[in-house]
Amino acid sequence: QVQLVQSGAEVMEPGASVKLSCKASGYSFTTYYMHWVRQAPGQGLEWMGVISPSGDFTVYAQIFQGRVTMTRDASTSTVYMDLSSLRSDDTAVYYCARELPQSSYFDYWGQGTLVTVSS
Amino acid sequence: QSALTQPASVSGSPGQSITVSCTGTSSDVGNYYHVSWYQQHPGKAPKLIISDVTRRPSGVSNRFSGSKSGNTASLTISGLQAEDEADYYCCSYVRGGTYVFGTGTQVTVL
Numbered sequence: 001q002v003q004l005v006q007s008g009a010e011v012m013e014p015g016a017s018v019k020l021s022c023k024a025s026g027y028s029f030t031t032y033y034m035h036w037v038r039q040a041p042g043q044g045l046e047w048m049g050v051i052s053p054s055g056d057f058t059v060y061a062q063i064f065q066g067r068v069t070m071t072r073d074a075s076t077s078t079v080y081m082d083l084s085s086l087r088s089d090d091t092a093v094y095y096c097a098r099e100l101p102q103s104s105y106f107d108y109w110g111q112g113t114l115v116t117v118s119s
Numbered sequence: 120q121s122a123l124t125q126p127a128s129v130s131g132s133p134g135q136s137i138t139v140s141c142t143g144t145s146s147d148v149g150n151y152y153h154v155s156w157y158q159q160h161p162g163k164a165p166k167l168i169i170s171d172v173t174r175r176p177s178g179v180s181n182r183f184s185g186s187k188s189g190n191t192a193s194l195t196i197s198g199l200q201a202e203d204e205a206d207y208y209c210c211s212y213v214r215g216g217t218y219v220f221g222t223g224t225q226v227t228v229l
Contacts (some may be wrong), residue, residue, distance in 0.1 A: 037220075044122065044208065044220060045157070045220040047218040050216060050218075059215065061217060062120070062122070097165075104151075105153070105171070105220075107167050109165055110164065
């Protein structure tokens with residue numbers, strides 16, 4: 001069965017960087033796009049960006065440009081999301097979610113990773 | 120890119136039908152058929168319930184249906200059940216591979 005298993009919770013200081021992982025199984029890893037979506041406490045979903053199946057291109061939401069980097073490792077079927085210059089308002093649950101190319105919807109989601117930014 | 124506009128809350132009695140709206144612009148909802156809906160229970164990851172405005176994935180109850188008119192998409196839940204109590208989010212493709220979510224709607228079963 002399809003599974004997206006994300007890394008564990010993180011507590012980070014302001015100004016630091018965090019790198020989250022999302023390990024895929026149960027399907028052809030190199031076929032699907034992978035998106036990242038975050039949700040601040042008590043707030044709605046916010047789309048952050050996407051990485052292509054091969055990892056050769058990425059698209060990021062404008063508000064994260066310059067702070068986010070998405071990569072993927074086909075040898076371990078893992079996607080990574082690096083967010084730098086962390087601020088308190090980056091405190092959120094971060095989800096990975098897959099998309100079949102050209103489908104424009106997210107059919108499977110990871111369980112989420114809580115990132116807390118606090119001094 | 121501004122979030123799509125959804126009502127903060129919608130409620131209904133068991134067995135009733137309710138509709139959740141999702142209003143965007145001619146740059147997102149109005150320009151693409153790529154609107155999807157997600158159900159999220161507290162502490163859980165979102166779950167896809169509608170894709171491409173009207174399509175229901177395998178395993179999703181046929182009590183959920185979607186539609187679109189102009190810049191507004193809608194999700195209708197018929198025969199409301201206690202298990203439908205959750206938050207619901209719409210999402211639209213925008214351009215150049217980007218997406219925008221709605222503000223979210225809390226559905227309460229009275």
